Amino acid sequence: MGRFLLDCAVNGARVRRWIDPSRTMLEFLREDLGLKGTKEGCGEGECGACLILLDGRAVNSCLMMAVQAHGREIVTIEGIKGRDGGLHPLQRTFMEEGAVQCGFCIPGIIVAAEALLRRRPAATIEDIKLELTGNLCRCTGYEKILSAVELSRGDLKKKGKG
Amino acid sequence: MKLCEFIRPESLAQARAVLRKLGPKGLPLAGGTALHFMPGKVPVTAVDLTGLGLSYIRHKGAFFEIGAATPLSDIQRHRGPRWAMHEICRRISTHQIRNVSTIGGNICRVFPWADLPVVLLAMNARLVIYSGKLKEMGADEYFSSQPARLFRGGDLLAAVKIPVLKAHHGFGSVKAARNAAAFSMVTIAALLELKDGRIAAARVAAGSAIPFPKRLPSVEAALMGKEPSAEVFRAAASLAGNDAKWCKQEGMSAEYVANLAEVSIVDALERAAEFARGRTE
Numbered sequence: 001m002g003r004f005l006l007d008c009a010v011n012g013a014r015v016r017r018w019i020d021p022s023r024t025m026l027e028f029l030r031e032d033l034g035l036k037g038t039k040e041g042c043g044e045g046e047c048g049a050c051l052i053l054l055d056g057r058a059v060n061s062c063l064m065m066a067v068q069a070h071g072r073e074i075v076t077i078e079g080i081k082g083r084d085g086g087l088h089p090l091q092r093t094f095m096e097e098g099a100v101q102c103g104f105c106i107p108g109i110i111v112a113a114e115a116l117l118r119r120r121p122a123a124t125i126e127d128i129k130l131e132l133t134g135n136l137c138r139c140t141g142y143e144k145i146l147s148a149v150e151l152s153r154g155d156l157k158k159k160g161k162g
Numbered sequence: 163m164k165l166c167e168f169i170r171p172e173s174l175a176q177a178r179a180v181l182r183k184l185g186p187k188g189l190p191l192a193g194g195t196a197l198h199f200m201p202g203k204v205p206v207t208a209v210d211l212t213g214l215g216l217s218y219i220r221h222k223g224a225f226f227e228i229g230a231a232t233p234l235s236d237i238q239r240h241r242g243p244r245w246a247m248h249e250i251c252r253r254i255s256t257h258q259i260r261n262v263s264t265i266g267g268n269i270c271r272v273f274p275w276a277d278l279p280v281v282l283l284a285m286n287a288r289l290v291i292y293s294g295k296l297k298e299m300g301a302d303e304y305f306s307s308q309p310a311r312l313f314r315g316g317d318l319l320a321a322v323k324i325p326v327l328k329a330h331h332g333f334g335s336v337k338a339a340r341n342a343a344a345f346s347m348v349t350i351a352a353l354l355e356l357k358d359g360r361i362a363a364a365r366v367a368a369g370s371a372i373p374f375p376k377r378l379p380s381v382e383a384a385l386m387g388k389e390p391s392a393e394v395f396r397a398a399a400s401l402a403g404n405d406a407k408w409c410k411q412e413g414m415s416a417e418y419v420a421n422l423a424e425v426s427i428v429d430a431l432e433r434a435a436e437f438a439r440g441r442t443e
């Protein structure tokens with residue numbers, strides 16, 4: 001098996017590692033970098049628990065090979081923070097709304113919502129529903145998740161991010 | 163499918179040269195989302211196509227040209243005069259998968275659920291293949307069987323050219339699926355050309371409920387010369403069984419699927435007629 005020198009940025013820090021090209025991005029993040037916030041649900045693109053930002057776009061890390069991130073910038077849930085390094089507005093509104101139960105799906109949902117709000121700060125509820133089509137939650141029933149994202153959008157508009 | 167190496171060529175010519183050298187041990191890789199669906203125990207060397215400048219959408223004369231490595235989300239968000247590709251792209255899987263999946267990946271190896279081949283057949287798209295030089299092929303020939311046949315020698319899809327629809331053209335596509343992100347049960351696309359209020363040309367294609375995407379010539383013939391109406395569309399759709407043997411699907415008999423296909427054909431034709439009358443969404 002060959003080796004590949006992966007050079008990319010993860011949560012703002014440069015990472016250079018020799019990796020096995022058959023490693024998925026999800027394996028690389030969780031097992032090689034110890035970033036366990038990104039979850040594996042289905043492993044086949046259907047649940048969204050593994051979402052990360054790749055050059056600002058949300059992608060499923062279970063379907064992506066780590067080598068595909070060469071020269072690119074990755075942000076995981078660990079890298080989503082408020083400006084002061086504390087809670088991000090999305091994290092705050094998820095807590096305030098009680099939108100988290102077991103929490104397994106939440107990193108993926110926050111990543112999806114962050115991608116949307118970066119692209120479209122004034123996203124409508126329909127935009128939010130569409131964006132979260134790829135995220136499954138077995139606990140909350142989605143209503144509180146949707147209102148947490150909506151509320152955070154107001155928060156972003158009012159206070160500026162973080 | 164597993165990878166044993168990852169190569170990042172700098173040009174189409176370099177990518178082709180590497181793939182020719184590797185033979186069956188090489189694999190062009192765009193978004194990589196289909197690796198998961200491809201069998202094969204022997205690891206392959208992936209040749210990355212995402213750094214070759216093949217991600218673009220350009221309006222060039224009578225065509226929109228879409229680079230083969232353009233992600234579906236870009237096609238979904240693009241707007242241009244009488245642009246119709248967003249309609250199907252927003253129905254393909256989830257936003258996150260569309261951020262990575264490319265038009266080339268969807269149509270170079272056609273999976274049974276692939277939606278774009280149906281649309282490109284109806285639209286009479288042209289496929290631009292790089293084989294040392296660029297050559298074009300019509301959609302009918304390209305999709306006459308699994309297109310992967312065209313790429314075994316290291317050739318690559320460079321772009322897809324979609325005719326710019328004129329005021330007298332109508333286009334509609336319909337994907338029947340269990341939910342927004344699910345694989346299609348039936349996908350139908352229809353292109354109508356109207357002249358003096360009558361249908362002067364029609365291209366209707368189907369996919370998903372049949373072994374491989376194809377046009378429906380009996381349906382097309384039944385539309386010719388007629389004024390578009392619900393009755394005409396229903397009569398034409400009822401002939402689809404002459405062209406396609408609809409397969410049963412999970413939880414659905416073949417008869418149910420045939421019914422679903424007929425209803426979807428009528429819907430796609432109605433959407434096409436609305437498009438000709440000025441519908442944009």
Ligand SMILES: Cc1cc2nc3c(=O)[nH]c(=O)nc-3n(C[C@H](O)[C@H](O)[C@H](O)COP(=O)(O)OP(=O)(O)OC[C@H]3O[C@@H](n4cnc5c(N)ncnc54)[C@H](O)[C@@H]3O)c2cc1C
Pocket residue numbers: 044045046063189190191192193194195196197211230231253254255259262263264265266267268269270271273275276277278313317318319320343344345346
């Ligand atoms: C969970 C899930 C659900 C999906 N649902 C749907 C759906 O409902 N409808 C639908 O249409 N699609 C759907 N897809 C997408 C589809 O099945 C493929 O995964 C996707 O289109 C492949 O695109 P890619 O860019 O990732 O291609 P890759 O995985 O990189 O490549 C796919 C194949 O095409 C070849 N290839 C790619 N580009 C070129 C080129 N330029 N020249 C020559 N060969 C090339 C590769 O060698 C490979 O054989 C779904 C995917 C997933 C993961």
Ligand code: FES
Pocket residue numbers: 039040041042043044045046047048049050051060061062063
């Ligand atoms: S683990 Fe990636 S989508 Fe479910």
Ligand code: FES
Pocket residue numbers: 099100101102103104105106136137138139140
């Ligand atoms: S909170 Fe448990 S899966 Fe969503």
